[in-house]
Amino acid sequence: MSVSAPNPRSTPARQQLADSLRRLRAERNWSQEELAARCELDRSFVAHVERGARNISLDNVEKLANAFGVGIADLFLRRDPKGEAGTIRA
């Protein structure tokens, strides 16, 4: 499996988180190593999460949000094609 291949075990939530992490890292120009160091997580763990390949715990989602200075909700907001965040209620 290549690094960019979708992971068959992923879920919509994992994919939303993966997309947000890649977007926020790109905005800040951080490597996976830099993000991992700021969260005190392993780089390989961050790489797996960015592929939707890991069922991450809430405590570690919180570490990632804190590293970026955003709320957890921001990591799971649906984004329209312009990149504007929003949330949808049932």
Added chain:
Amino acid sequence: MSVSAPNPRSTPARQQLADSLRRLRAERNWSQEELAARCELDRSFVAHVERGARNISLDNVEKLANAFGVGIADLFLRRDPKGEAGTIRA
């Protein structure tokens, strides 16, 4: 420790989730048993999450959100005293 005592191991994210679960259950008039059954989780697990005493996985957060028909972001939005949801960006 009583059921309603704050848990010293909790985190802000766990507490936000706990508050949201209790609020959404109350809005729907669901017992912990009913929520647990809808998610295929144990009632005791749901009780621990509602006390902030468990480091729940993202896959299980997603099951809880799906049971309520809300997005994961909705479970972590900060709420003002009127109960209106909002998110704060750093």
